[in-house]
Amino acid sequence: MSTPRGMAFDPSGNxxxxxxxxxxIVQFSVICPPxxxxxxxxxxxPSNQVCATSYWNSTVKIVAxxxxxxxxxxxxxxxxxxxxxxxxxxxxVADYSNNRVLRYxxxxxxxxxxxxxxxxxxxxxxxxxxxxxxxxxxxDSNRTLYILDNLNYRVQxxxxxxxxxxxxxxxxxxxxxxxxxxxxxxxxxxxxxRVYVSEIGNDRVTRWDNTTIGVIVAGNGTAGxxxxxxxxxxxxxxxxxxxxxxxxxxxxSGQTMAGTSGVAGSLSTQFNLPTSITFDQYSxxxxxxxxxxxxxxxxPGSLSGVTVVAATSLYNPRSLAxxxxxxxxxxxxxxxxxxxxxxxxxxxxxxxxxxISGASTTASGxxISGASTTVSGxxISGAxxxxxxxxISGASTTLSGxxISGASTTVSGxxISGASTTVSGxxISGASTTASGxxxSGASTTxx
Numbered sequence: 410m411s412t413p414r415g416m417a418f419d420p421s422g423n424x425x426x427x428x429x430x431x432x433x434i435v436q437f438s439v440i441c442p443p444x445x446x447x448x449x450x451x452x453x454x455p456s457n458q459v460c461a462t463s464y465w466n467s468t469v470k471i472v473a474x475x476x477x478x479x480x481x482x483x484x485x486x487x488x489x490x491x492x493x494x495x496x497x498x499x500x501x502v503a504d505y506s507n508n509r510v511l512r513y514x515x516x517x518x519x520x521x522x523x524x525x526x527x528x529x530x531x532x533x534x535x536x537x538x539x540x541x542x543x544x545x546x547x548x549d550s551n552r553t554l555y556i557l558d559n560l561n562y563r564v565q566x567x568x569x570x571x572x573x574x575x576x577x578x579x580x581x582x583x584x585x586x587x588x589x590x591x592x593x594x595x596x597x598x599x600x601x602x603r604v605y606v607s608e609i610g611n612d613r614v615t616r617w618d619n620t621t622i623g624v625i626v627a628g629n630g631t632a633g634x635x636x637x638x639x640x641x642x643x644x645x646x647x648x649x650x651x652x653x654x655x656x657x658x659x660x661x662s663g664q665t666m667a668g669t670s671g672v673a674g675s676l677s678t679q680f681n682l683p684t685s686i687t688f689d690q691y692s693x694x695x696x697x698x699x700x701x702x703x704x705x706x707x708x709p710g711s712l713s714g715v716t717v718v719a720a721t722s723l724y725n726p727r728s729l730a731x732x733x734x735x736x737x738x739x740x741x742x743x744x745x746x747x748x749x750x751x752x753x754x755x756x757x758x759x760x761x762x763x764x765i766s767g768a769s770t771t772a773s774g775x776x777i778s779g780a781s782t783t784v785s786g787x788x789i790s791g792a793x794x795x796x797x798x799x800x801i802s803g804a805s806t807t808l809s810g811x812x813i814s815g816a817s818t819t820v821s822g823x824x825i826s827g828a829s830t831t832v833s834g835x836x837i838s839g840a841s842t843t844a845s846g847x848x849x850s851g852a853s854t855t856x857x
Contacts, residue, residue: 410435456494459689459735460754465704467718467750471519472738473502473511474746481507481531484520489740490544490594491728492747495552498733501526502740502747503543503556508533510546510556510567527556527567527574535561537573545596545728555604557596562589564596564604564617578604578617585611585630588622594684595645595656607642607655614642614655626653644685644697644728656683656696675701677713685729697729697739704729704737704750718750 411430419425422439474486481487487506494500498515502523508531511523528540535541542560549555552569555577563580567573579590591610598604604617605626613628628639640659647653673681681700688694694707696714702723705714718737725743732738735752 456496456733457687457689457731458733459691459693459731459752461691462755463735463752464755465718465737465750465752467720469720469722470749470751472500472517472747472749473513473521473523474744475520476744476746479506479745483511483522483524486511486745486747488742488745489727489747490742491546492730492738492740493546493548494730494732494738495548496550496733500732500738500747501546501548501554503546503728504528505542505544505559505742507531508540508542510540510543510554527554527565529572533560537575540565544594547596547598549598549602555596555598557593557606559593562591562593564590564606577620578606578615578623583610587615587624590615590623594643597645597647599647599651600649605645605647605653607645609641609643612639612642614639614645614653627655632659643683646686646688648688654686654688654694656686658682658684673700677705677715680705684727687729687731689731695729695731695737697726699726702726704739720748720750723748 410426410428412428413426414429415427417425419436422441424437424439426435426437428435474489475484478485479487486502486504488504489502490505491503492500500513500515500517502511502513504511504523507528509528510526512526513521513523517523527538528543529538533539533541540556540558540561542558543556544559545557547555554567554569554574556565556567556574558565561580562583563576564578565574566577579588581589583589583591585591590606591608593606593608593610595607595614596605605614606617606623607614611628611630612632613630614626615623616626617623628642629637631638632640634640639655639657642655642657644656645653673679675681680696680698682698683696684699685697686694692709695717696705696707698705702719702721703716704718706717707714723739723741723744725741726739727742728740730738732749735754737750737752739748739750741748
């Protein structure tokens with residue numbers, strides 16, 4: 410071609426070009442090769458699942474970055490601010506000073522290599538493929554990533570696999586009007602795709618139902634301790650009823666769920682510079698208590714927290730997440746790393762070996778009869794036997810090392826009669842004896 414000018418697709422998809430220098434129109438035929446689409450199924454594993462008896466090892470395990478080694482290399486981090494996971498166990502990290510979001514394979518460890526998912530220039534910028542100081546990230550069930558692009562005063566929505574994002578909140582510079590956001594630390598997206606932003610610079614939390622303007626859901630834009638105010642709001646969490654939980658670092662407003670309003674400390678009722686919040690499926694609340702280098706768990710209705718992780722090696726920890734295995738994972742900002750604390754689940758079922766022999770046997774308040782019966786190390790023998798506070802009769806009976814013998818025997822406040830009876834090393838025999846509402850009859854009785 411020579412000096413081609415205009416270009417258009419014809420109805421069949423062929424490409425036509427006005428080839429000006431050669432005084433002609435040329436066409437390039439479309440070719441549509443057969444395609445095989447392989448779609449990865451959406452993950453359905455619920456987030457923030459822990460076992461009912463969970464506790465955590467406070468030994469630090471590095472899962473990304475390297476202690477005190479800041480760099481833009483893909484094996485390093487530089488002031489990471491947030492961490493989250495998808496249902497396939499991939500980990501995503503907001504790498505603040507490198508102006509990017511990295512994804513790590515399941516099972517990552519010390520100095521693992523991350524893959525850039527968003528923010529493709531470490532120098533940062535305001536383009537659609539750039540970020541400038543990302544402070545928080547949120548991942549929905551489709552693996553669409555929402556990024557709080559702090560120093561661009563916007564929230565970017567980054568569809569999985571796409572090279573650019575688009576703005577869904579803010580993006581008009583810093584300001585206090587409802588079409589703008591200021592410096593911000595917390596981000597959450599509810600199941601209606603509504604975006605929540607905690608704005609430190611405006612001391613408020615706004616919700617964005619569209620990309621044009623936000624509405625205030627907490628705070629009034631003025632820092633303070635009144636019920637209508639916030640002071641330095643950080644992490645936020647939205648539950649299934651759309652209740653908003655806010656880590657208010659400087660004071661307390663609304664209903665105080667944990668901590669003492671306006672009082673920093675290390676007691677079980679206090680926090681010192683808390684930064685992040687999340688919940689498990691039992692409605693236990695977990696707080697990253699940054700100034701105390703610990704993670705506190707508050708059970709529903711509790712008046713104090715329990716320390717589930719304490720690690721003095723943390724340095725300015727920021728966000729907290731529960732990974733798909735139930736481990737607690739922390740963005741350890743000033744150590745330039747992400748660390749994990751391993752979950753330990755206690756067994757909840759106690760297995761007892763039980764041997765039952767004889768003609769017929771029924772447990773739990775029914776009849777056990779036959780030659781001999783052993784339940785949990787206890788031998789019951791005789792003609793008919795009934796447990797759980799009912800009649801035990803027969804030749805001889807042994808319960809947990811206690812021998813009861815005679816014609817008929819009744820335990821738990823009832824009658825024991827016969828020739829001789831031994832209970833826990835005590836011989837009972839004789840005419841009749843009444844003790845603690847229990848009648849024993851026979852010749853004589855000897856107590857322990």
